[in-house]
Amino acid sequence: MKNDGYFRRFSILVERYPIEIFTFEMLIAIVLNPSIRIASLIFLGVIVTATFSEGIKIFFKEKRPSEALKRNFYKRTFRLNKRSFPSSHSAISAFFFTAFFSTLLFWPFFIFGILVMYSRLYLKSHYPRDVIAGAIIGIFTGISFIWLTTNLRI
Numbered sequence: 001m002k003n004d005g006y007f008r009r010f011s012i013l014v015e016r017y018p019i020e021i022f023t024f025e026m027l028i029a030i031v032l033n034p035s036i037r038i039a040s041l042i043f044l045g046v047i048v049t050a051t052f053s054e055g056i057k058i059f060f061k062e063k064r065p066s067e068a069l070k071r072n073f074y075k076r077t078f079r080l081n082k083r084s085f086p087s088s089h090s091a092i093s094a095f096f097f098t099a100f101f102s103t104l105l106f107w108p109f110f111i112f113g114i115l116v117m118y119s120r121l122y123l124k125s126h127y128p129r130d131v132i133a134g135a136i137i138g139i140f141t142g143i144s145f146i147w148l149t150t151n152l153r154i
Contacts, residue, residue, distance in 0.1 A: 011119035014089065022046060022092050025112070029096070029105060041149055045095055049141040053091040053134055057083040065124045087126045090117045090134030091141070098142025113138075 014021060026046060030039045062085035093113030100106050117135060120126040126134075 007115075007119070007122065010115065011123045014116050014119050015123060015125060018089055018092070022096075025096055025109065029100065032105065033103075038149065041145055042099070045099060045141055045145040046092060048144075049091050049095045049138055050088055052141070053086050053088040053137050056086055056133075056137075060085045062127075062130070065127060084126055085130045085133060086137055087117070087120050087130040087134035089120055090126075090131045091138040093117060094135040094138025095142045095145070096138075098139045099145040101142070101146065 026039075026042050029042055060083070062083055064084040090113075093109075093116040097106055097109040097113045100109055117131050120131050121128060
């Protein structure tokens with residue numbers, strides 16, 4: 001990339017502050033679609049996506065790439081965060097752009113999601129299969145979100 005320094009800073013920001021960034025995405029979605037029903041489902045979707053992807057890490061116990069484990073950020077975190085498969089960042093990013101597929105938020109969330117997924121590879125925090133598996137989980141929960149919002153009366 002031409003401005004490698006900017007993308008590196010973006011990637012490190014995403015790595016260190018994922019909860020804050022995804023909370024900001026939730027707030028954008030809620031502000032543009034102020035409904036208790038949608039807000040509740042977005043929150044539930046993010047929780048389910050994160051819980052599912054983090055739960056899978058318990059079973060696979062795949063270590064992150066050695067480059068990631070050398071960084072102080074991962075040295076100081078709890079054991080589950082040192083596991084690689086699947087990428088929770090990718091899962092939540094994919095959830096957002098899938099859940100808002102037929103809205104104006106799709107393209108901004110899609111571009112942001114692709115940047116987040118690429119940042120995981122760029123920083124060598126994940127293997128490509130981790131990012132792909134995370135994206136599949138996020139797409140699945142996003143489709144479930146769409147189904148819930150159109151078919152259930154909550």
